[in-house]
Amino acid sequence: xxxxxxxxxxxxxxxIDSDYEWGQFLVRTGAVDAAEFxxxxxxxxxxxxxxTLDPVEYLEFALGTLARYPRRELxxxxxxxxxxxxxxxxxxxxxxLLQKHHDAGHLVGIITATNRYVTAPIARxxxxxxxxxxxxEEDAQGNLTGRLVGTPTQGPxxxxxxxxxxxxxxxxxDQFERSHFYSDSHNDLPLLSVVSHPVATNPNATLASHAxxxxxxxxxxxxx
Numbered sequence: 312x313x314x315x316x317x318x319x320x321x322x323x324x325x326x327i328d329s330d331y332e333w334g335q336f337l338v339r340t341g342a343v344d345a346a347e348f349x350x351x352x353x354x355x356x357x358x359x360x361x362x363t364l365d366p367v368e369y370l371e372f373a374l375g376t377l378a379r380y381p382r383r384e385l386x387x388x389x390x391x392x393x394x395x396x397x398x399x400x401x402x403x404x405x406x407x408l409l410q411k412h413h414d415a416g417h418l419v420g421i422i423t424a425t426n427r428y429v430t431a432p433i434a435r436x437x438x439x440x441x442x443x444x445x446x447x448e449e450d451a452q453g454n455l456t457g458r459l460v461g462t463p464t465q466g467p468x469x470x471x472x473x474x475x476x477x478x479x480x481x482x483x484x485d486q487f488e489r490s491h492f493y494s495d496s497h498n499d500l501p502l503l504s505v506v507s508h509p510v511a512t513n514p515n516a517t518l519a520s521h522a523x524x525x526x527x528x529x530x531x532x533x534x535x
Contacts, residue, residue, distance in 0.1 A: 315487040316412040317473065317502070318439075319494035320423040320430060323512045324405045326533045329397065329433055330373065330425040331356045336392045343376060360515075362498055366424060366445075366463035374447050377428055378457030385428075385455070393432055401436065404532045409437060412491070418482070422473060422492075422502070424465035428455060443472050469502045493530065497521060 321328040334352040337343045351372060358364040377385060412419050420441035421434050427444040434442040446460040464472045477484055484490065490506040492499070497517040503509040511522035511529045522529055 313488045314417040315490040316417045316419045317492045318421050319499055320421050322495040323493055324437060325400050326402060327400050329429055332396050333392060333429050336396055366465040370426060370445055370459045370463060373426060374455060374459060375457040377455045382453045389432060397433055398436060402533055409439060422469050424463060443476050466498055467501045470505055
């Protein structure tokens with residue numbers, strides 16, 4: 312493998328935020344107290360968009376919600392979430408972009424601040440084997456405890472986790488002739504600034520401005 316291709320997930324490969332939509336799904340299905348959960352979920356989402364989110368605080372909130380349910384019940388809810396929310400949101404151009412890198416023999420991975428429990432089935436649906444995500448702790452029975460393992464995969468944390476993931480695979484970042492990272496958000500500037508080929512993908516206004524100043528290409532997957 313001579314090239315590395317990494318992708319953010321929410322608003323990059325998907326036209327939605329999977330973490331936020333999972334919360335909305337729990338509200339709609341009555342799995343959580345609607346008013347309180349929506350208030351907190353909306354506040355965290357606004358902080359994320361503004362670049363002020365405390366990732367540990369948010370993950371403790373999100374994982375604490377997941378920990379309320381036995382794993383079997385949680386998995387049933389997640390399967391419904393995939394059918395009703397995620398699969399209809401998958402767009403052909405995003406799948407084609409991933410396939411282009413797969414066909415070229417690149418090492419392809421998704422790297423997201425959203426936790427692995429929510430995102431692992433999404434990565435599989437997109438045909439991506441490798442996922443770097445926030446890691447929820449599990450007990451001996453496979454139930455989620457509500458605690459985070461390690462550090463969040465957000466901002467500079469994505470760079471740290473990328474290197475650790477490559478090391479586990481027996482690779483080094485500097486061995487790749489080219490490295491690509493596709494993201495929509497200025498929150499990902501640390502990793503976008505490290506790779507050789509950053510691509511502002513469906514970029515928010517802050518990232519679009521930054522990309523224009525530096526001459527980074529912009530890609531819009533969801534305009535059609």
